[in-house]
Amino acid sequence: MFMVQRCNHCTNAPCVTICPVNALQKRKDGIVDLDRDACIGCRACMQACPYDAIYLNDDLGAAEKCHFCAHRVEKNLEPACVVVCPVNAIIPGDFEDPNSRVSQLTKEKQTKVRRPEQGTGPNVRYIGVSDAALHPGRPARPETYLWSDRPPHKREQWPVSLPVLNDALVVLDADRRVEWGWGVALYLVTKGIGAGAAMLSPFAGMLGLRGGSFSYGPEIVALLFTLITCGLLVEDLKKPWAFYRMLTRPNFKSWLVKGGIILTLFQMTLVATLALQYFGVTSAIMPLRVVNAIIGLGVAGYTAFLFAQCNGRDLWESKEWLLPHLLIQATMCGAITFLVFNPHSWPLRIIAIVTALLHVAFALREKNGEHHTENARQGAAFLSYIRCGPLNCWRDGLFVGIAIAILYILFVPLIAWIPLLGALFLYEYAFVRAGQLPPLS
Ligand code: SF4
Ligand code: SF4
Ligand code: SF4
Known part of the structure; x- marks a missing residue:
């Protein structure tokens, strides 16, 4: 045909x-x-x-x-x-x-x-x-195709759990690249750290931050990682020097533009908070931290709306689940980063462990829950096929990585951010890549 x-x-x-x-x-x-x-x-x-x-x-x-x-x-x-x-x-x-x-x-x-x-x-x-x-996902995919080679970038096998029509064979593959990769996965992690630090900043005292880390820590972490996030976004453009066009000819319906506005606003209020702290206007700090926390929720969550606009990637589309999942991830990132300032803080340890477990629960639902389309089902099946060298990104990022991170939070909290953020990165990479693997043509 x-x-x-x-x-x-x-x-x-x-x-x-x-x-x-x-x-x-x-x-x-x-x-x-x-x-x-x-x-x-x-x-x-x-x-x-x-x-x-x-x-x-x-x-x-x-x-x-x-x-x-x-x-x-x-x-x-x-x-x-x-x-x-x-x-x-x-x-x-x-x-x-x-x-x-x-x-x-x-x-x-x-x-x-x-x-x-x-x-x-x-x-x-x-x-x-x-x-x-x-239904381009249904025909069987033999080792060699009639009119093209099996493209080298599709290193993942077709998941065995997905049904195939054995009387229909793929004969040609247009060899579409997987366009979003580690850069987008890293963006999700750095954005989570920046947003999480701001979301927890009104509670910094209760969470055990003291001295300079109480006064400046949350804003410096949030600002630094938001700047890295913006850098990753610009770097991922094929024409990075042309990013200014998002200002000169913005499409306000696009969540890329709305997200850019939220990120810009976030950086402005963070700088204002740091400046007021520096000049000793301490009465304004708590109200500003509350504002930063609210914008931080937007920074963490807007990606759910952006991914919902990606109609070709059904795995990413369920914003009713992705939104709370992103907020949980951001809280986890914020807590684990604050733990560097005070490794003995039990409130921070408890928040980090609880959110890490919630993250696992949401990720399991993402893979095994109801999927609204065949494409989403296929994407979910690909999750456990994504590899980074010897690592199975989804399985190792979610179970092995989180288990090791929890042990570090309990016994070596100062450096627990290394296994936890590493595990989150592996998981994000699997999520971003798997969503792009179901064939569309
Ligand atoms: S979304 Fe617009 S700017 Fe981005 S690649 Fe497509 S046409 Fe170009
Ligand atoms: S088929 Fe054409 S108009 Fe429709 S979403 Fe794709 S590029 Fe846009
Ligand atoms: S209509 Fe579209 S597919 Fe047909 S020749 Fe023109 S550009 Fe190509």
Whole structure:
């Protein structure tokens, strides 16, 4: 079964919503077009598109996609693929015009779209397509493919727990890269430390912080790790020098932009707190710490909303679970970092241990709980297949790493941050990578 796959020019295009610099636009004529010159190469649209319809032009550091041959359509010409097809298998037209051929065909024949459950309103409809072609995760994946090699980056085997259709075989793989990797995993950890330090800062005295570590510690930790977080975000762009476009042409619907605003605000209030502390305006410190804690919740949690905009990565999408999980992770990161200031603090040890156990519980639900789509189920099955050298990232990060960290919290608390944050990084890497492994095309 050969299936022509291209951009669906979706009615509710998630790629347009997530693009932080409005490089993607839904035109009045329905075409979803991309301005390559405006693109900063964040690859968020590639995570948002459930159809694998966007790829990165490495030479330009910018995304590219089918634009329905807008330059031809504007001159009343048909798209090039329509003209070149020898058997008229591709029929362009306007579904809103009841007299168009595509509208007639839709009435006469049963048509199907790819992944309707995503609610994107795809506008490429198929006649007579096989179910195996509509579900790219189902066909069996032999050791070698008919029309391409098995791509080298897909080092993970297909999870044995997932059902496959043995009478349908994958014959070609477009060799899509896994775009978000260790940088995003590290960003989740550093952001958690920054946010957690601020979230715990109003309770710094009760948690056993004294002297300079009480006065300046929470803000210095929060500011330092938030700066590292911002550095990681910028470094991950294919055009890091163009990050300023998020300021000059922001898309306020994108959680990348909303997250950027929250991070900026956070840094400003942290600097203000440090400045007032320095100048001895101590009466303002506690109210400001409460403000920092509230913004810290936003810093920790906004990623749940960003990941929910990634319609192509269903494992990341359940924000009702991801949001509390991120807040728990941030609290754990804050507590383990504060433990460096006072390793004898039992309140900090208890918070670190309880949140670490809650983190394990949430991660287990993420893997074994109900999943809303087949793609999410596949992503969850991949979690325990992700490796970093000899380590199984999910299993070792979650069970071995957390168990060692708890022993360190109890007996060597000063350096317990090393195993705990290392374990969290391994887990985040598995989560970020596994979400991108289920095939979309
Ligand atoms: S989400 Fe994908 S298929 Fe839909 S308009 Fe965007 S690029 Fe095209
Ligand atoms: S890579 Fe980023 S900036 Fe470029 S089009 Fe996609 S979402 Fe927009
Ligand atoms: S030829 Fe034009 S319409 Fe056809 S897939 Fe390419 S860009 Fe899209």
